[in-house]
Amino acid sequence: MRVEAILLGTAQDAGVPQAGCDCAHCRAAWADPALRCWAACLALVDHAAGQSWLIDATPDFREQVHALHELAPACPLSGIALTHAHVGHYAGLIHLGREAWNAQGLPLYASARMAAFLADNAPWSQLIALSNVDLRQLLPDREVQLSPNLGLTPLPVPHRAEFADTLAFVVRGPARRLFYCPDIDTWQQWDRDLREFVAGVDIALLDGTFWRADELPGRDRGEIPHPLGTDTAERLAGVDCDVRLIHLNHSNPLLAPGPARDGLAARGLGLGARGDRWRLD
Ligand SMILES: [Zn+2]
Ligand SMILES: [Zn+2]
Ligand SMILES: [Zn+2]
Numbered sequence: 472m473r474v475e476a477i478l479l480g481t482a483q484d485a486g487v488p489q490a491g492c493d494c495a496h497c498r499a500a501w502a503d504p505a506l507r508c509w510a511a512c513l514a515l516v517d518h519a520a521g522q523s524w525l526i527d528a529t530p531d532f533r534e535q536v537h538a539l540h541e542l543a544p545a546c547p548l549s550g551i552a553l554t555h556a557h558v559g560h561y562a563g564l565i566h567l568g569r570e571a572w573n574a575q576g577l578p579l580y581a582s583a584r585m586a587a588f589l590a591d592n593a594p595w596s597q598l599i600a601l602s603n604v605d606l607r608q609l610l611p612d613r614e615v616q617l618s619p620n621l622g623l624t625p626l627p628v629p630h631r632a633e634f635a636d637t638l639a640f641v642v643r644g645p646a647r648r649l650f651y652c653p654d655i656d657t658w659q660q661w662d663r664d665l666r667e668f669v670a671g672v673d674i675a676l677l678d679g680t681f682w683r684a685d686e687l688p689g690r691d692r693g694e695i696p697h698p699l700g701t702d703t704a705e706r707l708a709g710v711d712c713d714v715r716l717i718h719l720n721h722s723n724p725l726l727a728p729g730p731a732r733d734g735l736a737a738r739g740l741g742l743g744a745r746g747d748r749w750r751l752d
Pocket of ligand 2: 488493498722
């Protein structure tokens with residue numbers, strides 16, 4: 472194998488268990504470390520080139536970088552690509568600064584708005600001022616060649632944009648393509664047809680934050696829109712692609728065995744698990 476993608480986290484931004492939560496899923500995960508989930512993160516590894524990359528720098532960055540090192544010791548981290556400015560996707564950058572790793576010129580790929588957000592706001596601006604990271608601007612739909620064997624194409628997606636816009640990514644290996652989309656408000660608002668798009672790639676890791684509408688009592692779902700897993704499963708039933716839901720909220724019934732998982736499997740879709748690996752060559 473020369474090129475692969477490795478899933479290093481499957482949870483929504485806050486992880487599982489979540490701070491301050493006493494729900495059944497969080498209680499179970501506090502009691503059993505095997506049930507804990509790191510925030511959504513994908514590693515790309517080019518074994519032939521001896522390099523690796525992360526999509527997103529999560530609050531679980533320390534553990535994820537270590538896991539990547541264990542899985543691909545000969546492929547040091549060669550860059551990070553960011554999806555957007557919600558905490559689960561970039562807050563791990565704090566580990567690159569002088570209080571920590573003190574990285575030197577690590578390539579950091581981001582949209583124009585995301586790059587401006589980092590450059591204009593402390594503490595992120597210090598990472599740029601001290602050249603811990605080397606900001607590289609991504610252009611919509613324009614592929615970046617990460618290595619001779621790996622291309623990364625950013626696709627803008629609709630997602631609440633308090634600080635910056637949001638990207639999904641298509642990862643192109645020598646033989647297979649993977650679509651990574653941890654956050655989107657709705658599939659309807661996207662400028663592409665979900666089923667058609669997913670049928671055109673080999674692997675799709677999709678926003679599965681919530682399964683049902685009634686999952687978060689006391690919270691206005693209008694403030695935190697995501698597609699419902701039930702709807703995504705209907706749209707993609709039987710599609711010719713390895714589809715896995717990721718970015719699961721602590722409230723999501725898919726976190727435990729039961730009817731939700733059975734319903735997903737019955738439609739031919741799966742659930743992302745930490746450590747899942749896909750060969751791209
Ligand atoms: Zn998120
Ligand atoms: Zn909880
Ligand atoms: Zn988000």
